[in-house]
Amino acid sequence: MLSYVIGTASSFIRPWSHSTSPQTSLVRTHGPETFNVDSLAPGNASQCQSESSVHHILRHSDLYIVLGANRSANQDDLRRAYMNMCRQCHPDKFPDEPLATVAFQKLSYAYSVLSDTRKRRLYDTNGSTEPERAQDMRDADDTLNKVLLAIWADFLDGDFELIRMFLRSIGEMNPKLNFSDETMEALLQTLVNLRDVIVSGQQHFRLLKFELMRLYEIQHALRQLSYFDVPGRLKLTIQLARLTIALPVNVDKAIMAEQREGSNQQGGVGRPRGRYLPSSVHSVIGLACGFLEKGESVLPTRA
Numbered sequence: 001m002l003s004y005v006i007g008t009a010s011s012f013i014r015p016w017s018h019s020t021s022p023q024t025s026l027v028r029t030h031g032p033e034t035f036n037v038d039s040l041a042p043g044n045a046s047q048c049q050s051e052s053s054v055h056h057i058l059r060h061s062d063l064y065i066v067l068g069a070n071r072s073a074n075q076d077d078l079r080r081a082y083m084n085m086c087r088q089c090h091p092d093k094f095p096d097e098p099l100a101t102v103a104f105q106k107l108s109y110a111y112s113v114l115s116d117t118r119k120r121r122l123y124d125t126n127g128s129t130e131p132e133r134a135q136d137m138r139d140a141d142d143t144l145n146k147v148l149l150a151i152w153a154d155f156l157d158g159d160f161e162l163i164r165m166f167l168r169s170i171g172e173m174n175p176k177l178n179f180s181d182e183t184m185e186a187l188l189q190t191l192v193n194l195r196d197v198i199v200s201g202q203q204h205f206r207l208l209k210f211e212l213m214r215l216y217e218i219q220h221a222l223r224q225l226s227y228f229d230v231p232g233r234l235k236l237t238i239q240l241a242r243l244t245i246a247l248p249v250n251v252d253k254a255i256m257a258e259q260r261e262g263s264n265q266q267g268g269v270g271r272p273r274g275r276y277l278p279s280s281v282h283s284v285i286g287l288a289c290g291f292l293e294k295g296e297s298v299l300p301t302r303a
Contacts, residue, residue, distance in 0.1 A: 053085060053088035053089045054088075054089050054094070054099050054100050054103040055099070057089060057106055058099060063109075063110040063113055064110075064114070066106060066110040067085060067107065067110045067111055067114060068081045068084065069081040069114070071124070078111065079111075079150075080216075080220060082108075082111040082147060083151075083213050083216055083217070084217075086104070087210065087213050089104050089107060090104055090210075091104055092209075105140045108139065108140035108141075108144060109139075109140070148209055149195070151212055151215070151216050152212060153195075155219070156191075156192065156195075159219060159240065160191070160244075163240065163244055164184070166237060166241055167184065167241060167245070167288070170288070170292075171184075174291065176287070177287050177291060178284055183280070183284050186277070187277070187284075187285065190248040190281075191244065191248060194208065194247060194248060194251065207250060207251065207254050208250075208251055211246075211247055214243060215240065215243050215244065218236055218240045218243065219240065221236055222236040222240065231299055235296055235299045238299075241292055242288075242289050242292040242293065242296070245288060245289065246285065248277050249277060249282060249285050249286075252277050252282070
């Protein structure tokens with residue numbers, strides 16, 4: 001999907017490939033935005049614009065309306081609608097909203113029913129608009145984790161290899177990034193290992209899950225663009241690459257912050273160390289993210 005973009009990227013990248021300044025202190029994953037990916041959400045999600053998503057979910061009993069999907073939605077449509085609504089009601093993102101937990105449980109229940117062919121057929125046949133039971137928080141989290149794990153697996157099997165090609169081409173155009181084969185392999189292996197964070201559902205996944213939702217949105221937005229929209233596809237490819245390589249760094253930072261806090265509470269000393277990446281790879285990723293962000297900023301803005 002991205003090979004055409006990678007093949008023509010040099011004409012856009014070369015003008016700024018030799019002026020990258022080091023940026024290692026902060027790895028941003030949400031830099032310049034030009035595509036409103038939320039506008040690509042399917043079905044009835046637009047009904048939520050005039051009201052809080054939390055109250056929208058709690059107010060309706062029809063599972064399709066709760067999910068923000070059409071009755072003809074396929075599995076991809078359902079998953080996209082679920083991801084879109086999760087971003088708007090997840091209690092980790094809205095801790096001050098007391099009803100967010102209940103809304104998220106109801107949303108996950110709606111997805112678990114409609115994404116199961118047998119349950120969906122029964123629901124459509126019976127015409128019931130009132131779920132028999134809402135999920136508890138553990139069930140709701142399990143539903144979300146399974147979806148995100150599937151998204152990550154799809155990414156590793158598909159766009160991931162093309163991101164590798166894209167990063168290698170950037171490294172060849174700018175040797176200052178020091179994107180050696182060893183560095184690339186270390187980074188790629190840590191990305192594969194992030195699967196364990198998703199499967200375990202550990203607390204660092206709280207940080208990771210919203211990044212994965214964003215990654216999924218960019219992937220979908222990229223697929224909606226014309227094959228010949230080279231600037232648009234390149235801009236989203238840069239966003240996708242920047243978000244991807246920053247994932248393990250941001251998880252590492254969360255782990256280090258936790259270790260630092262624990263050390264302070266115990267009166268310990270010493271600099272906490274990350275779990276996923278060596279410091280040398282941290283530095284390279286910081287430079288690469290700064291490079292990609294600069295490249296994104298010089299591309300034409302899409303209205």
